Amino acid sequence: MNPAEPIISVEDLTRVFGSLIAVDRVSFDVAGREVFGFLGPNGAGKTTTINMLCTLLKPTSGHATLNGYDISSQQDQVRQSIGIVFQDPTLDEQLTARENLQFHAMLYNVPASEREIRSRRVLEIVGLAERSRDKVETFSGGMKRRLEIARGLMHYPRVLFLDEPTLGLDPQTRTAIWEYVHELRQQYGITVFLTTHYMDEAENCDRIAIIDHGNIVALDKPDDLKHRVGGDIITLRPVDAEATRRELKDRFGLNGAILEAHADNSGPAGTHLRLEAPSGRTLLPQLLKGLSTEILSVTVREPTLDDVFLSLTGRQIREEAAAGKMAVMKDRIRIRRRARSH
Amino acid sequence: MRRFRAVYIIWLRDLKRHFRDRARIIGSLGSPIVFVFILGQGLGASFRFTGAEADFDYKVFMFPGILGMTVLFAGVFAAVSIVWDREFGFLKEMLVAPVPSWSIALGKVISGATIATSQGALMLLLAPLVGIRLTLPMVLALLPTMFLVSISMTGMGILVATRLKSMQGFQVVMNFIMMPMFFISGAMFQLSSAPAWMDVLSRINPLTYGVDALRSIMVADFPSRYPLGYDLAMLAIISSALIIISIIAFSRQQ
Ligand SMILES: Nc1ncnc2c1ncn2[C@@H]1O[C@H](COP(=O)(O)OP(=O)(O)OP(=O)(O)O)[C@@H](O)[C@H]1O
Ligand SMILES: [Mg+2]
Numbered sequence: 001m002n003p004a005e006p007i008i009s010v011e012d013l014t015r016v017f018g019s020l021i022a023v024d025r026v027s028f029d030v031a032g033r034e035v036f037g038f039l040g041p042n043g044a045g046k047t048t049t050i051n052m053l054c055t056l057l058k059p060t061s062g063h064a065t066l067n068g069y070d071i072s073s074q075q076d077q078v079r080q081s082i083g084i085v086f087q088d089p090t091l092d093e094q095l096t097a098r099e100n101l102q103f104h105a106m107l108y109n110v111p112a113s114e115r116e117i118r119s120r121r122v123l124e125i126v127g128l129a130e131r132s133r134d135k136v137e138t139f140s141g142g143m144k145r146r147l148e149i150a151r152g153l154m155h156y157p158r159v160l161f162l163d164e165p166t167l168g169l170d171p172q173t174r175t176a177i178w179e180y181v182h183e184l185r186q187q188y189g190i191t192v193f194l195t196t197h198y199m200d201e202a203e204n205c206d207r208i209a210i211i212d213h214g215n216i217v218a219l220d221k222p223d224d225l226k227h228r229v230g231g232d233i234i235t236l237r238p239v240d241a242e243a244t245r246r247e248l249k250d251r252f253g254l255n256g257a258i259l260e261a262h263a264d265n266s267g268p269a270g271t272h273l274r275l276e277a278p279s280g281r282t283l284l285p286q287l288l289k290g291l292s293t294e295i296l297s298v299t300v301r302e303p304t305l306d307d308v309f310l311s312l313t314g315r316q317i318r319e320e321a322a323a324g325k326m327a328v329m330k331d332r333i334r335i336r337r338r339a340r341s342h
Numbered sequence: 343m344r345r346f347r348a349v350y351i352i353w354l355r356d357l358k359r360h361f362r363d364r365a366r367i368i369g370s371l372g373s374p375i376v377f378v379f380i381l382g383q384g385l386g387a388s389f390r391f392t393g394a395e396a397d398f399d400y401k402v403f404m405f406p407g408i409l410g411m412t413v414l415f416a417g418v419f420a421a422v423s424i425v426w427d428r429e430f431g432f433l434k435e436m437l438v439a440p441v442p443s444w445s446i447a448l449g450k451v452i453s454g455a456t457i458a459t460s461q462g463a464l465m466l467l468l469a470p471l472v473g474i475r476l477t478l479p480m481v482l483a484l485l486p487t488m489f490l491v492s493i494s495m496t497g498m499g500i501l502v503a504t505r506l507k508s509m510q511g512f513q514v515v516m517n518f519i520m521m522p523m524f525f526i527s528g529a530m531f532q533l534s535s536a537p538a539w540m541d542v543l544s545r546i547n548p549l550t551y552g553v554d555a556l557r558s559i560m561v562a563d564f565p566s567r568y569p570l571g572y573d574l575a576m577l578a579i580i581s582s583a584l585i586i587i588s589i590i591a592f593s594r595q596q
Contacts, residue, residue: 056438086435090430107351107440
């Protein structure tokens with residue numbers, strides 16, 4: 001294959017479920033060795049797109065090729081070219097961790113001499129080496145997820161799909177997995193196609209497609225996407241949001257958006273005013289000097305991908321959903337650990 | 343060759359799972375044992391056979407039928423495990439792998455038949471308790487016959503699995519397909535005096551030929567319905583048809 005040719009090429013891909021258009025005439029290319037990310041809220045159509053690309057779901061219309069093969073008419077060749085870590089669990093819980101890996105390696109024709117070496121290596125990476133001979137049934141939610149990822153790394157496909165791969169995993173594990181993915185990419189020229197809710201994970205990508213309601217609303221390098229937002233983000237917490245908003249408009253010509261923020265690491269709950277300004281840091285002192293309405297607190301920061309999404313769609317990607325799921329999983333892991341140490 | 347490797351891999355996985363679950367292996371022999379030793383004992387007192395001696399032991403008549411039942415239930419159940427695999431997501435792992443989907447279905451048919459035959463073989467250990475003396479040639483004839491019967495059963499199970507959304511529907515399959523198949527097979531009573539409609543159904547029922555073949559092999563002094571060769575030929579035809587249909591249905595569905 002010509003190296004300049006994209007490894008995935010998608011043209012007007014569409015999938016309809018009843019009256020719902022889950023993926024709406026999506027087109028994009030992914031270059032070989034790229035780490036390509038899909039970022040979007042729940043129900044945006046990320047998984048549906050992946051399912052079509054890996055031949056599990058027939059497109060309603062449109063075309064796509066992967067590794068030069070048509071996803072509709074050359075399914076066998078497409079499947080030879082890919083590996084996937086699904087969003088939902090797909091392990092055999094009655095088998096041990098090691099057996100799940102071995103079974104996968106056999107299905108993907110990994111030579112017998114390599115199977116043992118690789119399964120040890122991937123179990124090491126996801127921190128499950130000690131549990132390799134335990135039935136998956138006895139694993140916690142987070143451990144199952146780690147095994148699932150380990151299995152996806154057992155064979156070295158041309159394209160590796162990762163659907164929300166590290167949801168619910170602790171930061172160390174995520175880092176270890178990412179290091180290994182990058183290593184595989186270096187050594188074997190693997191292309192990675194992932195979907196994620198995590199902004200910091202999205203930063204691992206060479207390019208990101210932001211998807212909403214089945215449409216790609218932006219596609220670019222993470223930094224370039226952030227440059228699309230008008231500079232820095234200033235968040236004010238005024239006493240009277242409406243009055244301050246009007247004053248900013250009249251005196252400074254700035255358009256502030258009123259947000260009902262939830263308590264999170266970016267500040268306390270309550271009504272906020274959000275501004276985008278080319279150089280927020282120098283503007284801020286002037287603002288504070290000039291404003292006559294009362295302000296309780298102020299933050300200035302560089303834009304994140306969430307801001308990009310907000311400015312493109314007027315909504316925030318619900319990262320709380322991800323954070324919530326993760327808290328539950330962590331609790332479960334903690335409870336199991338405690339149970340075992342007794 | 344690579345394609346047939348997938349058949350082997352799927353077979354291997356199913357067997358590992360099966361033989362690990364000792365409780366289920368023993369448990370699934372429960373109802374055949376109840377049938378033979380309680381129902382067989384009770385019904386035997388009031389049974390009259392046509393074409394055999396008046397004091398012919400009903401339990402001996404019934405035992406090959408119960409072998410057929412064991413194989414029927416074990417075979418269909420093993421194949422319907424595809425529905426579990428779908429629910430637990432593992433089916434996706436197989437479907438997205440670089441193996442043709444017919445090899446998945448074929449792997450399931452063969453693993454199910456192996457499991458069902460092994461369950462039947464376990465039941466054979468009870469034969470002496472009902473007064474059937476097994477010889478080595480008999481066992482060597484019984485095992486492949488049971489395997490052949492099992493293939494029809496697993497083929498049918500795969501077909502059922504492609505229609506079932508969840509295991510909840512299995513109850514319906516049990517009541518409306520498996521139980522009638524069992525009763526219209528001649529496993530429990532002779533079909534010679536059955537009404538015409540039952541006779542017709544029994545002729546398209548693979549278990550009829552299966553039970554008749556097993557009985558011909560095990561019980562020499564009881565008149566069988568068809569010659570053994572005819573039974574085996576019918577089984578081979580029905581099994582092949584079911585394998586082909588179930589593979590097509592499975593591949594279509596994906
Ligand atoms: N099998 C299906 N039948 C009907 N509707 C479906 C099916 N699969 C997905 N959908 C719908 O298609 C839309 C897109 O779903 P999809 O799973 O692709 O979202 P997603 O971007 O992966 O979301 P998430 O972040 O929650 O995983 C949703 O509205 C969903 O309800
Ligand atoms: Mg999804």
